Amino acid sequence: MAKYQRLIDRITQQIAADIWLPGEKLPSLREQVALSGMSLMTVMHAYQVLESQGWIRSRPQSGYFVAPRAEFLSQPVGHQKVQLAESVDINAFIFDVLQAGRDPQIVPFGSAFPDPELFPQRQLMRSLSAVSHSLTPADAINNLPPGNETLRKTLAQRYALQGIAVSPDEIVITNGAMEALNLSMQAVTEPGDWVVIENPCFYGALQVIERLKLKAVAIATDPRHGMDLEExxxxxxxxxxxxxxxxxxxxxxxxxxxxxxKKQQLVALLAEHQVTLIEDDVYSELYFGSDKPLPAKAFDSQHRVLHCSSFSKNLVAGFRVGWVAAGKHAKKIQQLQLMSTLATSAPMQLALANYLGTRSYDSHLRRLRQSLEQRKNLARQSLRRHLPAAARINDSQGGYFLWIELPKQVNTTLLYTRALEHNVSIAPGKMFSSGEQYANYFRFNTAWAWGDAQEAAVATLGKLIAAML
Ligand SMILES: Cc1ncc(COP(=O)(O)O)c(C=O)c1O
Incomplete structure (x- = not known):
């Protein structure tokens, strides 16, 4: 057996025996040379093979880490029609869950927000203060839809860096991604129209169906491969x-x-049926690894993709600034915005334009991604320590959510209520689907710094789950 293969076997056995846990740092190349007595070339080759096989991951300037273990959640199948009565019921439930999560006593594993401590508060406040000193009455007019010109130009440049041609004129600045998504849906549908959503999906999609009186088909979305395109x-x-x-x-x-x-296939399939894609891309800056994934918008030669995003998940949640790259729908969206919220707050748009002008956004994003990846690993390790072995945790290459499947008999809505009594929140599966398929799933927010309170809260969850088995 080749030497590098011996090293591969040794390390994979150690990982399988939990000597190295997912997220933990492996000995550096030089340490491994000293440990194994093998040459640097041999060790490097072994690490490269381990990485290509998905056992370990390299992080620039940090070394090699054990990759999260793939855990296979049950495969969802088919599609279901979303009944309006059910989605009304869900909206009331979502409202209750979001309200309950606001209590500062609660360990907010159910929250949709990242830890604001990870955001550059001081620099943002400096930008806000700078623009507030030079604010003029004309700024309110100048920043009406489509929104601040400098901000739109900067966004267009960021699209260009990914090879996506979006002109500043196609971009409309909105009150967060939520408004971008809602206005996009309103611009391309009439009440009674059919739309497709994912199952499970972000609850904003369920809410818009009720608000715009649409009919929806919810299509199974697999935790590893995404929407079933055949379906x-x-x-x-x-x-x-x-x-x-x-x-x-x-x-x-x-x-x-x-x-x-798959993104290419999706865009082609929707174009074939002349269907507009409303692409919700709020987490795209939070990728792990070296390359930012492209949006489906990158493959949109027929101008059928409305690409919606915001700064809420990666820079500042409270400014409420997002946008839609709306192509030919930009004018309609501006008209709809003028009829609803009128405009996005001028000082917030100006402050963001000012902050982006300081060119510190990308270095902030790099730090943010690194912290989120580390925190996710710590959260996963803690969940593995405290949740029953039958719990399955989905891996994902970015963001700050883990999607967890529990044995069928554990109803996560009940778990949510019981956990709240212990000041711990989770996001139960019921928030993300109009059906009952996800009654034994929950979403867990991993963005928080890990300490005794978080460890104790996960231990509480583990005990509550064990009592329900
Ligand atoms: C998937 C998804 N889309 C959109 C939004 C809304 O983003 P914003 O806060 O920018 O309105 C959220 C917020 O939770 C989200 O999770």
């Missing part, structure tokens, strides 16, 4: 679908990122 094709053939709202990167709640090929 989507069947739905497109069967119903007169107008739009499809979905996430192609770090889907909320399951965490999957569609492959480049």
């Amino acid at each position: 989507l094709a069947r739905a497109l053939a069967r119903w007169p679908i107008k739009a499809c709202w979905m996430m192609t990167n770090q889907q909320n709640p399951v965490g999957c990122t569609l492959s480049r090929e």
Whole structure:
């Protein structure tokens, strides 16, 4: 057996025996040379093979780490029609869960927000203060829809860096991604129209169906591979679908990122049926690894993709600034915005334009991604320590959510209520689907610094789950 293969076998056996846990740092190349007595070339080759086989991951300037273990969650199948009555019920439930999560006593594993401590508060406040000193009455007019010109230009440049041609004129600045998504859906549908959503999906998609009186087909979204495109094709053939709202990167709640090929296929399939894609891409800056994944918008030669995102998940949640790259729908979206919220706050737009002008955004994002990856690993290790072995935790290459499947008999809505009594929140599966398929799943926010309180809260969850088995 080749020497490097002996080293591979040794390390994989150690990982299988939990000597090295997912997220833990492996000995550096030089340490491994000293430990194994093998040459640097041999050790490097072994590490490269281990990385290509998915056992370990390299992090620039930090070394090699054990990769999270793939755990296979049950495969969802098929599609279901979303009944309006059910989605109304869900909206009331979502409201209750979001309200309950606001109590500062609660360990907020159910939250959708990242830890604000990870954001550059001081620099943002400096930008806000700088613009507030030079604010003029004309700024309110100048920043009406489509929004601040400098901000739109900077966003267009960021698209260009990914090879995506979006002109500043196609971009509309909105009150967070939520407004971008809602206005996009409103721009391309009429009440009573059919749309496609994911199952499970971000609850904003369920809410818009009720608000705009749409009919929806919810298509199974696999935690590893994303939406089942064959199922989507069947739905497109069967119903007169107008739009499809979905996430192609770090889907909320399951965490999957569609492959480049699948994004291409998705855009082609929707174009064939003349269906508009409303792409929710709020987590795309939170990728792990070296390359930012492209959005489906990158493959949109027919101008059928409305790409929605915001700064809420990666820079500042409270400014409420997002955007949509809306192409030919930009004018309609501006008209709809003028009829609803009128505009996005001028000082907030100006402050963001000022902050982005300091050119510290990308270095902030690099630090943020690193912290999120480390925190996710710590959270996963803690969950593995305290949750029953039958719990399955989905891996994802970015973001700050873990999607967890529990044995069928554990109802996570009940778990949510019991956990709240112990000041711990989770996001139960019921928030993300109009059906009951995800009654034994929950979403766990890993963005928080790990300490005794978090460890104790996970231990509480573990005990509550064990009592329900
Ligand atoms: C998937 C997804 N889309 C959109 C939003 C809304 O983003 P924003 O806060 O920018 O309105 C959220 C917030 O939780 C989200 O998780």
